[in-house]
Amino acid sequence: MAQIELTGLAKAFKTGPVFSDLSLVAETGEIVVVFGPSGAGKTVLLRLVAGVAEPDAGAVRLDGRDVTDAPPETRGVGMAFQNFALFPHMSAYDNIASALTAGRCSPEAIKGRVEAVAKLLKIGHVLQHQPRELSNGQKQRTALARALAAEPKVLLLDDPLRNVDAKLRYEMRLELPSLLKASGSTVLYVTQDYKEAMALGDRIAVLLDGGLAQVATPAQIYREPASLGVARLFGDPTINLVPVSPQASPAGPRIELGGKVLHLPASYAHAAGTDCVLGLRPEAILAADRPEPESFPVEVVAVTPLNEKTVLLLRTDDGRELLASEAGNEEAPRRHGPAHARFDAAAILLFEAAGGRRIAPRAA
Template sequence: MTLALENIVKAFKKDVVLDGVSLSVDQGETLVLFGPSGAGKTVLLRLIAGVIEPDQGTITIQGRDMNGVEPEDRGIGMAFQNFALFPHMDATDNIAAPLTARNMSKSGITETVGKIARMLKIEHVLHHKPKELSNGQKQRTALARALAGEPDILLLDDPLRNVDAKLRFEMRLELPRLLKEQNATVIYVTQDYKEAMALGDRIAVMSASGIEQTGTPSDIYLAPANIEIARLFGDPVINLLDVTLTQGAGGVQFTLSGVPVTVDAGYAEMVGRACTVGIRPEAIRFVEEGTAGAIPLVIETETPLNEKTVTLGLTQNGREIMVSRPAGRPGPAQGMGFVTIDATHIHLFDRATGNRVAPTQAAKTQGAA
């Protein structure tokens, strides 16, 4: 079931929440809406569900204009942050509500409810009413109800927000499999970038200005549209350093601790202009003193984080650099250290606009010649 939004505008009094938002989602695709609180993610879901109507623009499902179509006639399943559970029903009956409405057999209902409850680890509270459930259990019950109905379109508004860290991690693995089995068209809202990367076939990054970038998780991480998106994706956060590119003997470069770092020749048009260079901590590697291109750092602190170790160092000019390496890989914990940078993973941003600058193909070709 395909879903398309075109030039959606929604305001509440004088507060314009969505201004000309357009996006489309294909059959069986999971699109994650990612962004800070107040970006309009939940409002967008409510518009698609038909709970509220857009001031301008069109919403189509399978090519059919949804203007005036009631929520119950849109073939949509929803799990919103406010749970919306039936207070007089226990968890089993809440989950089974869409199945009961379809007159599914009792044995079919029992099997379906049990399967989803086990996946969400709420089978032990199936006979509890909402007032007896924790917020996390209520949220999982609402999610289970949305999944049980196997709708054509599924709207999930941060459904794992109140879930503990262990279960949240497990659900990042289990939920994509279940969604693919159902072949539903899914729009999933989250403020957790790891969740967005794990669950989304594509991610639409939203801000108060609208949709900033749409792409696959790899697109977003490897080619962020601007500095803000680069900051949002990654742990530890990307290193951002103000530099001015120069044309040296080795090509287009900038310097750190007096050591030239050569970047893609396609950045030649940015020579002499104020830029911000973005370097992912995992693109920096500790090396022995004397290694070609080694940049000296004064090691400030080292933090082991189970699967990786994060080191904070200072350049000769006092600029902070974060270095991430797999746990067990050697590196200095104090004193002086030396690093090299994988130039293929360097991002360049225009300092005036904050937008990412892509290297030009023409300059690359000339550089190769």
């Protein structure tokens, strides 16, 4: 049985609709990351699940029970907010214990649970501190500990790493998946950081333009985005998008790029005669000093080493700029001038120019 089941949810404010007919299922113990740009309605969705806001239409079911009209305190949901929402007059210990105290647990049980969760989150040494004495990272972990302490069946996390420094955010990306799995909770995790979504989610639900544009595993989202809109949201540097019009030929579908005729895999033969957009991830573009089969001339305009990779800005003979990335380090040569580029045909993406839907390859 699904732990979270959202069916046909709709919500609007005076400024307009947030989303409509939104449906999503999260299985028991699953981490589903709700990802999308600012203003897409991610926090609104969590509020509907928590019961602190009411949907205009649709249903919320938790553990098989319809809770659409149930008050928040009866839902068995834990929630951590991006602004921490700690009680300022309580110590970190009392903040974490607040849900257990409200549930009338024994002092011994409360102490054991608070100390266990604090140990997991490495905040045992600040339990007697007031919120004003905590760093942002410690506040974030305290808010998360409070949500975890009551062992909720459903855990809602609203961009909990947004206000912490880069080092801690990186560490928490590594630690959170195992921590959340150990909790046994079913998790809806909101973020607008695609790297966080990729690192934490069993599946990612992309909230875009008033609905869920795609719900899939991180690998599927990256390699097989449902639309241009989804493809643009994932990747650093961002995906290269080139308008093309594939044409049929005896050697397979072909396009023109940088003044050269290049061939697409035969699996895209059905796209011939359609106005398309070719999507090329930067890592799928390979630059070389000499021409190779299916390569096209470019000028290397700029080279930016970024430790684990090097980003190259390329310009084709017809003035189109492309970003390529390759393994590299700070000592990578800052080469410039004429070169030749080709793309990994197995990694290309093709989208309809009208509407942006991805064109899936077909068996030849």
